[in-house]
Amino acid sequence: MAGSGKTTFVQRINSHLHSKREPPYLMNLDPAVHSVPFDSNIDIRDSLNYKEVMREYNLGPNGGILTSLNIFATKIDQVMNILEKRTLPNPATPNAKRIKNIIVDTPGQIEVFVWSASGSILLDSLASSFPTVIAYIIDTPRTSSTSTFMSNMLYACSILYKTKLPMILVFNKTDVKDADFAKEWMTDFESFQAALKQEEEMGSFGGVEGASTGLGGGSGYMGSLLNSMSLMLEEFYRHLCVVPVSSMTGKGVDEFFEAVAEKASEFEKDYKPELEKRRKDRQQEKETKRGKELGKLMEEMNVTNSRQNSSTGPAKPKAGRQKALDTISDTEDDLGSDVEAQLVEPDEDESEDSEMDDEKPRQDGLEQRYRKALADDSKSNHGSASEDNSFTRYLRASQIG
Numbered sequence: 001m002a003g004s005g006k007t008t009f010v011q012r013i014n015s016h017l018h019s020k021r022e023p024p025y026l027m028n029l030d031p032a033v034h035s036v037p038f039d040s041n042i043d044i045r046d047s048l049n050y051k052e053v054m055r056e057y058n059l060g061p062n063g064g065i066l067t068s069l070n071i072f073a074t075k076i077d078q079v080m081n082i083l084e085k086r087t088l089p090n091p092a093t094p095n096a097k098r099i100k101n102i103i104v105d106t107p108g109q110i111e112v113f114v115w116s117a118s119g120s121i122l123l124d125s126l127a128s129s130f131p132t133v134i135a136y137i138i139d140t141p142r143t144s145s146t147s148t149f150m151s152n153m154l155y156a157c158s159i160l161y162k163t164k165l166p167m168i169l170v171f172n173k174t175d176v177k178d179a180d181f182a183k184e185w186m187t188d189f190e191s192f193q194a195a196l197k198q199e200e201e202m203g204s205f206g207g208v209e210g211a212s213t214g215l216g217g218g219s220g221y222m223g224s225l226l227n228s229m230s231l232m233l234e235e236f237y238r239h240l241c242v243v244p245v246s247s248m249t250g251k252g253v254d255e256f257f258e259a260v261a262e263k264a265s266e267f268e269k270d271y272k273p274e275l276e277k278r279r280k281d282r283q284q285e286k287e288t289k290r291g292k293e294l295g296k297l298m299e300e301m302n303v304t305n306s307r308q309n310s311s312t313g314p315a316k317p318k319a320g321r322q323k324a325l326d327t328i329s330d331t332e333d334d335l336g337s338d339v340e341a342q343l344v345e346p347d348e349d350e351s352e353d354s355e356m357d358d359e360k361p362r363q364d365g366l367e368q369r370y371r372k373a374l375a376d377d378s379k380s381n382h383g384s385a386s387e388d389n390s391f392t393r394y395l396r397a398s399q400i401g
């Protein structure tokens with residue numbers, strides 16, 4: 001969430017890795033950030049000016065960020081090439097130190113990154129090459145009321161289910177407020193209930209942390225909603241790793257990297273096979289869809305050809321026509337692209353003709369013109385070597401001849 005300390009946290013883990021002589025590869029994907037306190041290796045702002053995108057496409061701030069990210073997502077192949085070059089061993093330079101960690105700072109708005117197509121493209125691409133872990137940064141002092149805590153958990157939950165990647169909850173700013181209360185609420189339902197009750201009694205329920213808004217006391221509905229949500233989230237909590245951190249002092253950063261290692265191996269074990277299965281399913285779905293569209297196209301061509309045939313004589317059986325079209329698609333490779341071109345052109349010619357001369361009977365149309373062209377062609381070639389010219393192939397394939 002805004003102001004939770006994402007950038008400060010990235011700066012902290014960056015300096016931590018530098019101190020261990022393992023400099024990470026840094027990517028800034030927030031086009032609207034004024035300045036970042038670290039040197040990004042890849043910065044979306046280098047290739048896109050978010051304000052110009054806003055002007056050019058007449059968008060507001062969120063639309064500008066989203067569109068910038070969409071444009072950037074079109075370059076993901078280049079980005080992946082660079083990342084792979086930096087991380088994978090290179091036989092040409094076996095002694096060169098490879099990058100072990102890639103850190104990506106994302107725009108905070110959930111609709112811009114997590115719920116956008118470009119966010120999915122970027123995350124999917126990263127996850128297809130590297131063990132990818134999401135760190136969800138929480139502003140601990142601003143999460144100490146039961147309602148903001150629950151909002152934060154629901155936010156995290158939706159990110160987890162949308163990205164389907166292992167997640168670490170980073171409770172930041174623990175130098176200001178300890179995160180023990182959050183850990184307790186996540187593991188002990190009764191302690192969350194007790195906190196809820198206390199807030200209701202104090203009249204601070206639903207308000208800003210530590211402040212009474214006068215809304216409490218009577219909010220029975222909200223109280224019971226929070227209660228049941230907390231029960232529902234029990235299962236979700238079980239899959240999470242909680243790490244209290246202070247980006248200011250550096251406390252908890254070692255524990256964060258331990259959690260990253262744990263989640264990275266979890267990624268390899270549980271998430272990667274699932275990811276690959278999803279990718280295969282998607283591919284299969286795409287192929288089925290393409291097959292269906294091709295079938296529809298064939299059917300439409302079939303109808304068009306039937307209409308042509310009905311004017312010249314009895315319509316040929318549908319199965320026969322379908323077979324002929326199947327043959328065409330099967331032998332596409334053998335016949336080369338000529339056939340495809342010949343298959344497209346007739347309809348175009350026909351529509352031109354019918355536009356020019358509506359009264360003209362169909363018999364004078366496509367088929368006759370092909371017959372005539374074939375005869376002319378045979379004549380000009382003295383009826384010899386032209387047997388396999390493209391018109392003949394077209395007629396044979398479509399069973400007109």
Ligand SMILES: Nc1nc2c(ncn2[C@@H]2O[C@H](COP(=O)(O)OP(=O)(O)OP(=O)(O)O)[C@@H](O)[C@H]2O)c(=O)[nH]1
Pocket residue numbers: 001002003004005006007008009033108172173174175176245246247248249
């Ligand atoms: N006390 C304390 N303050 C922190 C800590 N981490 C970040 N801050 C402060 O929190 C404020 C917001 O930090 P940022 O890193 O800009 O937060 P962000 O999430 O990147 O902000 P946006 O990009 O605007 O959403 C800054 O004033 C930081 O100095 C921390 O661990 N402790």
